Amino acid sequence: MAQRAASKRPLVTAPPAFPKPGHNHARCAADALAKAEAVCTARGTRLTDIRRQVLATVWQSHVPVGAYEILAQLNSGGGTPRSHKSRALTARGGRHAPMAVYRALEFLMGNGLVHRLASLNAYIGCAHRGEDPHAAQFLICRRCGITAELKSAALNRALNQAVTERGFTIDSQLVEIGGICPHCRPKP
Amino acid sequence: MAQRAASKRPLVTAPPAFPKPGHNHARCAADALAKAEAVCTARGTRLTDIRRQVLATVWQSHVPVGAYEILAQLNSGGGTPRSHKSRALTARGGRHAPMAVYRALEFLMGNGLVHRLASLNAYIGCAHRGEDPHAAQFLICRRCGITAELKSAALNRALNQAVTERGFTIDSQLVEIGGICPHCRPKP
DNA sequence: TGGTATAATGTTATATTATAACATATTCAA
DNA sequence: TTGAATATGTTATAATATAACATTATACCA
Ligand SMILES: [Zn+2]
Ligand SMILES: [Zn+2]
Ligand SMILES: [Zn+2]
Ligand SMILES: [Zn+2]
8 A cells, every 4th residue: 555655745545625616516426315325225224305305404515404404495495395284384484393304314324425524513514425334534614614524534533543552342433624725824 | 851760560650540539620620710711811711601510510420421420510500691681592401502511621622621521511620721732642541431541751752653654644633442440440 | 287205494392502690609818 | 889890680582303102104925
């Protein structure tokens, strides 16, 4: 494994670029949805309407979304109304209750399609679609809100080592880094 | 800086032990409280009654405590009742309102005496008392709940590098590792 | 096909965590 | 002492998340 190629920086692989402001995001979203379909088919789980809608909402951008924001979009948005008989709507004026969103998110997280950001109480589409649920690290731009998933082997190595040194056995990790992304940083 | 001394592991310094079940915790707490007094004096801030009580509650053990749990202890506990005139108590049956606790926690965090654990919505006394507010990493035992603050230079280095490689500028970090602590792990 | 178990969603209610906003009290120092 | 700054009291509510049970859809098998 060629771990350090040039002189200055140990390039493990080309670090994936931080999502650019102007990129073709429709494609990000479409790809993610397509991948999700495939993953669910492969796993024998069902990507139902609500789940798909929630996933689509989460993929509207690279900015994490709160559960109630997703709910609001589900309820205001163009989707087809569901309950045809009870139009009580629980006096919330919407089609769905919070549970619907939380359940969909639970499903999506369980299938490795969405991550939760504990520092924001918000959710984001998984950038490594199609993989099993996995631990991830995040870079969160405090200016534009765009959040990128980081999967650094070196970081994982360092983390494992630091932890193991103390006799600890990892089974979950939460790494969320706040700061300024390359596109928001004033150029020199 | 002798960074790698022996052969196998790059021991930076002796890794601090994970808090043992039987240790003299009264001393942990007493030390923490004393240090807090000193820190506040030095900084010209005031460690008032409530703040001290909250800090003491947080230091009852090495297990993070929720804000409302702190509140409950404040209100049930042996402390002196406060408001002598309005005994309305907002129908909560207690002496203090949630705000009191949150404000104390805010103060304590601002002075580097307490950390918040985002993955638990809970608070823990800072193990590096007397230092300025700092980023920290945590090891959280999912069995006994004991949580230890980790301050690994190597980890920080790896983290900085991984992040910098992507053109990102850190200004806050959140690292919370869940797992089994050395004292809860079945011995071989 | 019909029946039945499983999975998904609907529905209502409530728990948990945290903050807003304004009133009062305390402290410190000019 | 008096006034500004700090701290606390008080009330209300926001924001996030889950519990519990009813109903509906789906899959699968006899
Ligand atoms: Zn995109
Ligand atoms: Zn940005
Ligand atoms: Zn202790
Ligand atoms: Zn433990």
